[in-house]
Amino acid sequence: MQPEKKNDLIKASVQYAAVFLIIMLLSVAGEILVFNTTALFHSYEPVECTLETNRMSVETVDSLAQLSGEEQKAILVEQENKRLLAEYNGVEYVEELDESLVEQDGSLYRKVKETKIQIELDDSYYINKLKVEIPLEKNGGFSAGVYEQGQLSPLDYYCSINPKLDAGVVNIGGKKTNGVVISLLTEEEPDLSALKITISNDFALNGVRISFFAVCFLTIYMIFAGGKSLWGLMKKRPEWFFAVFALLFGGLLIEGIGTNQVSYDEYSHAKSAYKLSFGSTIETTEAAMQMVGNTLPYFNNPEERALVESYEDRMNDPDVIPPDIGHQSRFPRAETRVYYPMAAGFYLGRVLHTGFADMVALAKLGNLLCYIFIVFWAIKKARGYGMVVAGIGLLPNSIFIASALSYDALVTSCLLLGYVLLLNEILTPDEKMKPGNVLLMLLSFVIGCLSKPVYIIMALMALFLPRSKFHNRLMGVVFKxxxxxxxxxxxxxxxxxxxxxxxDYQLVSNLAFSGDRRSVGTSTMGQISYILENPLTYTGVLLSEMFGMLFGYILKGVPYVGYAYLGTAPFAVNWILIILGVFAALYAPVRKKIGGIFEGLSHLMNFGVAAIVFTSMYISFTAVGNDRILGVQGRYFIPLFLPFLSCLFGKKGIDRLKGAGIFREKLQQTPGLYERIIFGVIGAVNLFMTWKLVILGVNV
Amino acid sequence: MLDNLKKMIYKYAYLILPICTLLCLAGFIGSYLFPNEVLDTYEVNMKEEEGDEEFVWPLTGAEDEIGYVMETDGRALKGFQIGISKNGAALTGTELIYRVYGLPDEGESMEAVIEKLNAGIETDGLEMLLEKSYDLGTCLDGQYPYLPFDEEGVCKGRLYITFTYQNNGNDEGVLPGIYANHHKVERAASYREGEIVTEMMGGEEAPVMIKHYYIYSHDTYPLLYDCRVLTFVFLAASMTVCYPKMKKKKEGMPDAA
Incomplete structure (x- = not known):
């Protein structure tokens, strides 16, 4: 190596090491200042209260607790499934209500015991965490309020107590108080002699939060202070920056969410991926059994997380509870193979004897890496519009499902790659198609559609490729x-x-009984018959639902960008991302437009795919004859964003607006400005959501 | 190296892609003709009713058999899973011996057969369909290991399955057992030394039933879907190759692009 180059390399290494060190120091400082200020100045030995310490007064009375809408729906769904099973087995169905439930004014209530606890403290304490420990057989929970300057605050701090943990911890937020009031609700008579309440304000550095700050500072550095060489690289190789950002944002989600199953039907995906990680004999540990049954305890803060992970490790130990044995085919079915990236993580976790939570994290990481790898190639292959693909790939919804147990990440990524390759062919009508690209394109579409075949309609755009793409007419016809x-x-x-x-072979194979078991009144055959008998009525329902959803997202304030059940970003984020998408497409360095015919076809294809998505949910998820279509989620349309935005490529009409042409010039002249705007905005949206929904939601 | 490989693939794409098309077509036909057998696990008696609790039915000696009468669903039973209690011991070398006998089918209902067998069941005179053993040292305490029957599928119809053990010199001094409860299973019954055992549960006499799964099988066509789709994927890709003849033709044309 030449001495000059060697010196430059050393200089760059020192510079990046210094940046890394500064980022780490700033992250730890952020963690202390934001989350540990009161603990820094007002820390004390945790105060433990039991009946023996005589610090609290306790009284238990009978009470009723209203079930949440979700719990009531779950009971209805269970009853409906039992009725269907009875019908299938040819036995009479008798509706039964659990003895612990009471129906009042059309709502269901649970009979509970309410224990009122009053704690008087000798002195004023800054309370950060309030932990209630009590052995329970069934779910319980408590609400707490504190005395602030002699006044009792409302009992606003709620926490559930899972009988698997026998404890619950709630974050009080460092409030100064000399008394606490707790209302403990349990289904059974509580064993008050074992009740223990702990008040604490410990100084505790948290790895998830420090990582979050580090990712924030690193993103800021790359966007605003990276320098010409880094920005030049960003312009030249946006796929690498996509990979870094996706890994950082996704890694944060994996680390921050842990084993809480908050993604869409994650337990069902967990089941398939876990099974696939075995050969023909499956050994399901108790922890895995609870994961696939969605009965693992959830955590809401780091203290509960420690309790949950310790419980999971105990349940994952074959010496504590022997694993259940099941069987499966050595050759997994096509639809199941989409779980290989996650299955590899589960397998690796078992081989490395990691804890249960780490094994789940590895499975999620497998999904994320696979997603990044495919989208990386989609960006690399895109001819001039790589940043549009990168933007779609970094959408919070996309990163979220890629960081969870879900096959949707493979659907999104493969469809992106497939459509990029197809779009390249559309944008180059005079170039012959290359067999490698065609094979990759079709394989991407096929793999992407293994679990959601309706998107294969997107591949039909290839039918409109001109004759000039083929070596002769016959080959074109056979191809199409x-x-x-x-x-x-x-x-x-x-x-x-x-x-x-x-x-479930017989039941699933029977179309008369098929339908989504999560929804009441579904029947595939019944719904198809209904549509065929009432085509006009259904067309009305379909159009009103499709346009209702579209206008909801763009005009009526329905939030689109979300982390599934963790929550959604405010409505304004919809428009930030719409504007960003339009900006990315209009200013993408694509020389050619896709042409009027393909523009029309793209919109028609998008409309067709959307209509099929709605119809499939009407058939499988909606009760027969319903005038609404249930279960359609905005994320189903992410694969259609690229076809839509591709219609804006090469359109320079906007430059006629005042200043727009100058802006285009500025974009071209300033190193990596176009890329930094896209990465910066989408990064800010991702980090904002992670802060709000993951850090503040379950890591404080 | 990767580039060389890529070049070679491109060079011979005119051969590779049509061959892949034919291979997928052959795979499609083969997959259809030679299906893959998959084991199906059916949970039969694994949950306790309210007030009931699982317990261990110990195997006390080679002569002391725990039995089970059942009727298959028309298919051959491919195996059985029962819960093994080893009472904390390893039981290496100790074998669980299981035998399957065919019960005569005289056209009466299974309920009537079980009613008739309430008095007791003798294996003498019954046709033994198979006898196999399972090394108890290979399963975990409390696990439900898979006890395979035969491949040919002779265990069909009305069956009497017995379980006993042989310690083969294991001197741990611990008896293995089978998990059981008092749940009623339709058209089935459990026996101890050929007799139905009843116990008091909730003020009523309830028969003891071993906890178990049935293992059946069915055929699947795992590569059928892939091969039929991939045949057309490769065919489509083959249609974008510039075949040597076409190349020659183009080269021969002075005005070819």
Whole structure:
């Protein structure tokens, strides 16, 4: 190596090491200043209260607790499923209500014991955490309030107590108080002799929060202070920056969410991925059994997380509870293979003997890495519009599902890659198609559609490629027929699947009984018959639902950007991302427009796919004859963003606006400005959501 | 190296892609003709009713058999899973011996057969369909190991399955046992030394039932879907290759682009 180059390399290494060190120091400082200020100045030995310490007065009375809407719906769904099963088995169904429930004014209530606890402290304390420990057989919970300057605050601090943990911890937020009031609700008579309440304000550095600050500072550095060489690289190789940002944002989610199952039907994906990580004999530990049954305890703060993870490790130990043995085919079905990235993580976790939570994190990481790898290639292959693809790839919804147990990440990423390759062909009408690209394109579409075949319609855009793309007319015809057959076969499999494996073989194979078991009144055949008998009524329902959802997201304030059940970003974020998408497409360095015909076809294809998505949910998830379509989520349309935005490529009409042309010039002249705007805005949105929903939600 | 490989693939794409198309077509036909057998696990008696608790039914000796009468659902039973208690011991070398007998089918209902067998069941005179053993040292305490039957599928119809053990010199002095409860299973009954055992539960006499799963099987076509889709994917890709003949033709044309 030349001495000059060696010196430059040393200089750059020292510079980046210094940046890393400064970022780490700032992150720790942020953690102390934001989360540990009161503990820094007002820390004390935790105060423990039991009946023996005589610090609290306790009284238990009978009470009723109203069930949440979700709990009431779950009971209805369970009853409906029992009724269906009875009908299938040809036995009479008798509706029964749990003895612990009472129906009043159309609502369900649970009979509970309310224990009122009053704690008087000798002195004023800054309370950060309030921990209630009591052995329970069934779920319980408590609400707490504190005395501030002699006044009792409302009992606003709520915490559930999972009988698997026998404890619950709530964050009081460092309030100064000399008394606490707790209302403890339990289904059974509580054993008050074992009741223990701990008040604390410990100084505790938290790895998740420090990592969050570090990612924030690193992002700020890359966008605002990276320098010409870094920004030049960002312009030249945006796929690498996408990979770094996706790994950072996704890694934060994996680390911050832990084993809380907050993604869409995560337990069901966990089941498939966990099973796939074995050969023909599956050994399901008790912890895994609870994961796939969605009965693992949740945590809301780091203290509860420690309790949950310790419980999971105990339940994952085969010497404590022997694993359950099941069987499966050595050859997994096509739809199941989409879980390989996650299954690899589960397998690795088992081989490395990690804790249960770490094994789940590895499974999620497998999904994230696979997602990053595919989108990386989509950006790399995109001819001039890589940043549009990067923006779609970094959407909070996309990063969230890629960092969870879900096959949707593979759907989004493969469809992105497939459509990028197709779009390249559309943008170059005079170039012959290359067999490698075509094979990769079709394989991407097929893999992306394994679990959601309706998107295969997107591949049908290839039918409109001009004659000039092929070596002769016959080859063009055979190509187009083959693509049509591929799409047809994938759609055919929805209605006539190859036999499934497992104990639910007969029920699932029976179309008369099929329908989504999470929703009441569904029947695939029943709904299809209804649509065929009432085509006009259904068309009305379909159009009103489709346009209702569209206007909801762009005009009526319905939030779109979200982390599933953790929550959504404010409505303004919808528009920030719409503007960002339009900006990315209009200013993408694409020389050619896709052309009027393909513009029209893209919109038609988007409309068609959206209509099929709505219809599939009407058939599988909605009760027969309903005038609404249930279960359609905005994230289902992420794969359609690229076809939509591609219609804006190369349109320079906006430059006629005052200053717009100068802005385009500025974008071209300033190193990496176009890329930094996109990465910066999308990074800020991701970090804002992670802060709000993950850090403040479950890590404080 | 990767570039060289890429170049070679591109060079021979005119051969590779059509061959892949044919291979997928062959795979599609083969997959259809030779299905894959998959084991299905059916939970039969694994949960206790309210007021009931699981307990261990110990195997006390080679002569002391725990038995189970059942009727298959028309398919051959491929195996059984029962809960093994080792009372904390390793029981290496100790074998669980299980035998399957065919019960005569004289056209009466299974309920009537069980009613008839309430008086007791003798294995003498019954046709033994199979006898196998399972090393108890290989399963965990409290686990439900898979006890495979035969591959040919002779265990079909009305069956009497017995379990006993052989310690094979293991001197840990601990008896293995089978998990049981008092749940009623339709058209099935559990026996101890050929007799139905009842115990008091909630003021009523309830028969003891071993906790278990049935293992059946069915055929799947795991590569059928892939092969039929991939056949057309490769065919489509084959249609974008510039085949040597076409190349020659183009080269021969002076005005070719």
């Amino acid at each position: 027929v083959s693509v049509t057959v591929v799409a047809g076969l994938m759609l055919y499999n929805i209605f006539f699947p190859t036999p499934v494996a497992g104990g």
